Amino acid sequence: MNSYETAYIKTPLGIARIVGNQEGISEVSVLEEKLPVTENPSQVLMECIQQLNEYFSGERKRFTIRLNPAGTAFQKKVWEELLTIPYGKTSTYMKQTMKLGDKKAIRAVASANGKNPIWVIVPCHRVVGKDGALTGYAGGLWRKKWLLEHESPSRQTSLF
Structure with missing residues (x-):
């Protein structure tokens, strides 16, 4: 079994922890605490870091990195289904x-x-409630709102 590498990066929504190995990325989580950013992340995690940075800067709408999350067969089926929801849609x-x-x-x-x-x-x-309401989100509803607005095709721009 390959050992796991971990890196911490800064995002507009807080510090993200990225964990993975040669088999793929197993975790990306946003943290409440302020940890130092990883100076020289391993090559294994560089593609994920690059794609996340492109996403947050508005340059990427689809991720193409290899994923390897730990979970039950049912959970993995649900997560696969989540991957079919297009950018900018709910x-x-x-x-x-x-x-x-x-x-x-x-x-x-x-x-x-x-x-x-x-x-x-x-x-x-x-994923939102049937009435379009923002419902439970482990990262906090304010982050869910931010992400949906970030992906919105009709983002409001300030006139002033």
């Missing part, structure tokens, strides 16, 4: 559940979304 928990084929599984789908270990890249922030 879905609902019910739509996600229906795509997975069992409308009774809505709570399990919502729970799996909440356990998504790969922040931003696996876009659980694009």
